Amino acid sequence: MLFAARYKSSTLPAALIEYCEEDGYGFDFLEKDLVERHCFGVFVMFAVSVSSTYAQSTGPDPEWRDFFEQEIRPVLIQHCYTCHSSGADPIESGLQLDFRDGVLKGGRRGPAVLPGKPDESILLKAIQYEELEMPPSGQLPARVIDNFRKWIRKGAVDPRETPVTEDSGRIEIDYDKAREFWSFRPLSDPSIPKVNGASIQNPIDRFILLKQRTSGISRSKTASATVLLRRAYFDLIGLPPGRDMVLEVQEGMTDSRYETLVDQLLEDLRFGEHWARHWLDIARFAESSGFEQDQPRPDAWPYRDFVIQAFNEDMPYDEFIRLQLAGDQIHPEDMQANVATGFLVAGVENLIQSRKEFERERYDKLDDFVSTVGTGMLGLTIGCSRCHDHKYDPITQRDYYHFAAAFRATISATREFKNGDRITKSYVAQESAEDRIRMVTVSEPSFEDLPTIPAEVHFLIRGDVNNKREVVQTGFPVILNPQPASLQSAGRLELAEWITNTQSGAGHLLARVIVNRLWHHYFGRGIVSTPSDFGTRGALPTHPDLLDWLAGELIRNEWRLKTIHKLIVMSATYRQAFRTRTENEVREGGGKPDPVNSLFWKREPRRIAAEAIRDSLLSVSGRLESTMYGPGTPDQNSLRRSVYLTVRRSQLIPVLQLFDAPDAVQGLGARQSTTTAPQSLMMLNNPFVLACVQSLRSRVESIPHRSNEEFIRNGFLLVLGRVETAEEREIALRVVGNGEKDQKQDFCQMLVCLNEFFYIE
């Protein structure tokens, strides 16, 4: 009952199939399975026809019928149906165990069961591992084998009249219907709503306003100049504005001044540093292999620099994607194009492998490629189809292996590139030269002896490498690829073309996903609030027309992301101030309240990300070093921006971890934002924080001031980007007291511990 309640009744059979397909033991018996398959011919001629009514002639005994239901049927479903049922493809040895006559008639070896004669029944011999060894995944417990013996002895009562095809087949997808789901449709070409309002700055506002009007909700007013300044700085470059800047806009900002500011920030090189970090989350980027060895990847940093540079130079997004998937093949001689493939190989890899597990780990690696590309670029959880058809989305297991086949020869390598007279090493993806994949290990240094497997991808039953089916060729999910073209020697290059192609590929979805990611980072929630899941289990877009319009704008503007950045930041919607729920109670049309702000009628203060917190501490204290690019350092006390910290997976950076930096094993589109005591402990006692506080005190002190009041003002300007209120001044004055060093230090620590330091309005 507990289980049943988990599913809508209509999906129960699918759920059953999935369960049955996924259960099982460790599968170490590949050879035995092969032996069995190769030998079946010997037994073919033994097929004997027996009365298919034998079981019935003994009378349907209710007791044994129950016995069958409780002890036999579940075992058959779990351990046999995958290969021996009507839905299996192919049906191994022609044996179907999913209905009575199938059992009695048997397969190429003859009847599987001779009712009443357990010792002569092939089925029993097979599960006893005599002659045959079934199931190949491991012998069934003795108790189960005994049950089969009893069952056969008592006449093999079996009520199953017909094959239960839906129990063993795969889910049929009605693609025409599935393609009606919003994210699989081509981009619509929505007309910009004709609504009028004094606040409208650009089309974004019209889409937003239309929905607010129909819901009877009114937007908030425009935020003050100092608030906008701070917001734009943090959102665009991830750092606070300087004191001069704050003083300059204090009296207000004209629209054109704001636009100039936005343009400057978009051209600021720190823009790339900030936005690269968002992409590096999606790329699960870190600079070590993970697992036991967690071997450093000292040459992985060029990929990080590629991302920073691409964002700064506004590389067209489709090109950005193409290079990351197949830069080595698109421009084989170009260093940056090769470096871009660092995306693919940024994931984890076990460098101490056992021979037994080498092949499984190869498929894990493929899974890492498929999952990261799927969720990161397409917002599709293709990775969920490794062992079975996708439970919710129209993606089949076959789709998965076709997709994986694009990476069949992809391996990681450290290559040297000549850049002028400089040689740069970079950790990149490339195709295996020998068309084989060699076991990667540091535990067996004798390289010659290492096992290899052909560079090909098999369809794996239940995702199990000991359950291989045919080799599959590259292909793309049918749902996004209605008319599959035949691909010749297809691989990553074709994937790169297909995924960015807006005519016959996944380009529309690709565009939707990225504009939504931008929106997510600016507003704290995407138009689709699940930025890495655009499937049926993901959230629906709150403003589908706006999303499509933005995606269309991106494509129309040659995939230049800065166009979208600017549109968003210039919109009145983005420029709103906070307002309370009560302030919004007076509604124009008396519609429903919108407490979660899904209609974007206000700005909510948001906690800045871990990197921005650390960078801000360095920035306000004047310690931040602006050196760009090059190798990073694992030392969290480094004075460079956090994007240059070298994350090793076994030694995540504590200061960043505390504020929800990812573990960099799977791609991540939306970080959590938790509030915990250790974060506060860090702000109170951490040596790095305290060093920043100390520098901050010196810095504030160094600004000419005639009184403690002026000292306080400078502190507020530097740290919070605004002038203090009279009340705040009173409180601060008590801390500063008679202005001793410790007291000033306490004042500075107070400033960086304030909620306002962490939350940007």
Place this chain on the structure above:
Amino acid sequence: MLGIWSTFFSSVKLRELTAMVSLSRRQLLNRTGMGLGAIAMASLGTPGRCFAESPSYDPLHPLQTRDTHFPAVAKQVIWIVLNGGPSQVDTWDYKPELQKRAGQELAGADPRTGFFKTSGKILGSPFSFRQTGDSGTWVPEIFPFLSKQVDKMAFVHSCYTKSNNHSPALFEMNTGMNRMGFPCVGSWLSYGLGSENDNLPGFVVMTDAKGRGLPKNSAQNWGAGFLPSVFQGTRIKDEGAPIDDLVPISGMTFKRQRRVLDSIQLLNQRHLDRFQEQADLRARMASLELAFRMQMTAPEVLSISNEPHHINRLYGLDDGFSGPFGRQCLIASKLVQSGVRFVQLYSGGSGNEQSWDGHLNIEENHRNFARETDQGIAALVTDLEQRGLLETTLIVCGGEFGRTSDGQGGTKGRDHNPHAFTTWFMGAGIRGGVHYGKTDEFGYKAVEERRHIHDLHATILHLCGMNHEDLTYRFNGRDFRLTDVEGEVIDSILA
């Protein structure tokens, strides 16, 4: 959602419920038929929503205590990891055949079982065994202290794992998956249940007491995977401040810190006045107060300097050999007394032979590691029992895999063996003296009631009041579970 279910649960006898929960999904389907499932769905009255909801996790109060799915027997868990893979046949899975046929060919030996190459020749256990307790449990000579506790222990002899390699196997033991990136048991429990103690982390880890390094995979073993990082394990360090940033720097007094804190909160209050309704701002204010208190309470719990003499003696703290691990067991006891949800202790460090990874000489290796840990673990049991805490504390002890019954080629040691190992349970909700599952006569492979790590995890969650199928977290579009798509509670070891 949980409300509906607690009403539901109260109307069902706990025993029946336990029986229901222990059924697999498949069994349930077969026994109840799908029709009944549909009825159950309808009776919930909330079509489209299902029970598999994530717990009501609040990022602002992530460690707040949360409701269990059904009444919990275990409030806390101590997991003692015998890191490196102890040999089942030299510890708790006595195989007289092994002694008798030492040196002979091991029938069915598979050279791919171990990480290196095995000899195929049976290696007898170097230890003598005797039967003890009412349960008649065979105990090797290397566990003199634990031999007195066997009637409280439930042994699962038929554990197996999918990997024969430390790193993936440790991931499998901790997270159920032999790949990286998944949350470990302690993280799942913290996520599902929250913490009972505001002033301490909910999930604490202690690594090798003798400074032989972290286990393989190091901190990745207690990572939160895709769960929020707040649920990751906190490793207590042996040197310096036991927890990062716990101690104010010299020159800073609590009084001075409090004064600054008061001003911070005054200003935060002004800020909050402008942003009413923003719960996160309130939460951050509370977290500052909590942090301030932690500085005083946490060191007290983590210090053992004020423990009475008889406690020191019980844990054998004066013995330089077993004292260091004994000290960790004592701290584990204190953490449990303070309401810490999950404590994980690692015996053994990173290298082969620096842990229970006895490739070269199983006798020497296991004699040493047993002596290091035997008294401490037994003392922990006695201590918790005397405090009445063994009833609510679950103790789990085992390694990431077992070892081969044949010797490793050219050594007196044994290689890795994923096909069989023993894990024992004790305390809350456990039926003592039970020997569950069987390996073959050489202890080489589990043959009866084979149990994967998922089953161990399902059992732990069950005892903590959580249905392993319903403790889920959605990440990248999928509802993940600790037990993936498998796991069955091992009823036979439950009281």
